[in-house]
Amino acid sequence: MGRSPCCEKAHTNKGAWTKEEDDRLIAHIRAHGEGCWRSLPKAAGLLRCGKSCRLRWINYLRPDLKRGNFTEEEDELIIKLHSLLGNKWSLIAGRLPGRTDNEIKNYWNTHIRRKLLSRGVDPATHRAMNEPVSDVKTISFASVTKEEEKIVVGYECKEEKTSIIQREERCPDLNLELQISPPYYQPPQESMKSSERRSLCFSCSLGLLNSKDCTCSSSSSTSSGGGSDGGTVCGNDFLGLRSGILDFRNWDMKI
DNA sequence: AACCGACCCAACCGCTTGCTA
DNA sequence: TTAGCAAGCGGTTGGGTCGGT
Numbered sequence: 001m002g003r004s005p006c007c008e009k010a011h012t013n014k015g016a017w018t019k020e021e022d023d024r025l026i027a028h029i030r031a032h033g034e035g036c037w038r039s040l041p042k043a044a045g046l047l048r049c050g051k052s053c054r055l056r057w058i059n060y061l062r063p064d065l066k067r068g069n070f071t072e073e074e075d076e077l078i079i080k081l082h083s084l085l086g087n088k089w090s091l092i093a094g095r096l097p098g099r100t101d102n103e104i105k106n107y108w109n110t111h112i113r114r115k116l117l118s119r120g121v122d123p124a125t126h127r128a129m130n131e132p133v134s135d136v137k138t139i140s141f142a143s144v145t146k147e148e149e150k151i152v153v154g155y156e157c158k159e160e161k162t163s164i165i166q167r168e169e170r171c172p173d174l175n176l177e178l179q180i181s182p183p184y185y186q187p188p189q190e191s192m193k194s195s196e197r198r199s200l201c202f203s204c205s206l207g208l209l210n211s212k213d214c215t216c217s218s219s220s221s222t223s224s225g226g227g228s229d230g231g232t233v234c235g236n237d238f239l240g241l242r243s244g245i246l247d248f249r250n251w252d253m254k255i
Numbered sequence: 256a257a258c259c260g261a262c263c264c265a266a267c268c269g270c271t272t273g274c275t276a
Numbered sequence: 277t278t279a280g281c282a283a284g285c286g287g288t289t290g291g292g293t294c295g296g297t
Contacts, residue, residue, distance in 0.1 A: 013264085015265095015266075015290095015291090016265075016266075016291085016292095017266090017269090018266085028266075029272085036282085037282075037283070038281090038282065038283090050282080051282090051283080051284095051285090052266075052267080053266090054283075054284085055265085055266065055267085056265090056266085059264095059265070059266085060265075060266095065273070085284095087286065087287090088285090088286090089285075089286065090285060090286085101284095101286080102264085102266090102286095105286075105287085106263070106264050106265085107263095107264095109263095110263060111263095135272075181260080212286075242291075257288080257297105258288100258296105258297085259295105259296090259297085260294105260295095260296090260297105261293105261294085261296100262287085262292105262293085262295100263291105263292085263293080263294100264290105264291095264292090264293105265289105265290095265291095265292100266288105266289085266290090266291105267285095267286100267287105267288085267289075267290095268286105268287085268288075268289090269285105269287085269288105270285085270286090270287100271283105271284085271285080271286105272282100272283085272284080272285095273281105273282090273283085273284100274280105274281085274282080274283095275279100275280090275281080275282095276279095276280090276281100
């Protein structure tokens with residue numbers, strides 16, 4: 001039953017990595033790929049736990065890492081993603097090429113938190129510090145009533161829906177601890193057609209109109225290639241939206 | 256020069272999830 | 277079906293660095 005332990009903890013090094021260890025790890029991964037972390041340390045001749053090797057590679061040695069300071073655009077993107085996703089650092093990192101979850105987490109705790117505090121914004125809730133707490137409604141799926149459940153369950157991605165779908169489903173074990181407050185809502189321009197509104201990609205709907213990765217602005221009006229989801233034609237699978245996992249674009253928060 | 260506190264970040268720890276035997 | 281493991285994740289820690297006194 002089960003498998004053998006991943007590593008002999010008693011015979012593994014801990015603490016800072018040496019140059020030699022780094023070189024060994026890099027050489028091994030270049031030759032064999034990332035593969036199985038469990039067997040990697042032995043195969044690479046490292047006295048490290050596989051977990052430690054994985055962390056070192058992902059957070060420091062990976063060749064596609066973008067070292068150096070965060071740009072202002074990255075700052076704002078992190079803030080906006082954090083306001084939507086909370087401390088889901090890996091999800092946030094997935095939207096910042098070359099950045100790791102650990103790096104973003106550290107950056108958040110050392111820079112952005114302070115930046116938001118200096119703006120008078122609570123980093124946890126992204127609301128103004130002096131705003132009354134009563135405006136915030138916390139929805140806990142664990143303790144939700146039947147009536148509430150009808151409202152909070154079923155954020156289903158259907159392009160023609162513009163509000164939260166009400167369905168009679170049950171998610172008794174799902175506790176997202178969502179904090180939903182009256183949304184920051186910028187009313188759409190009267191003249192704008194609904195189809196035009198829908199064709200904005202998520203990065204644009206976040207206000208990142210200058211995003212380099214975004215292509216929707218150039219082709220949104222035609223909704224041509226790749227528009228099988230009926231909405232965006234942006235090449236980005238921003239937040240996995242095109243995969244249909246999450247779609248914040250058409251959410252109208254109605255509390 | 257020495258000390259001290261604040262800051263930064265790499266690495267570790269413990270937990271959860273998904274997979275395997 | 278279930279126990280146990282690997283991988284992945286977020287929170288926390290500890291050591292190095294830097295600036296002020």
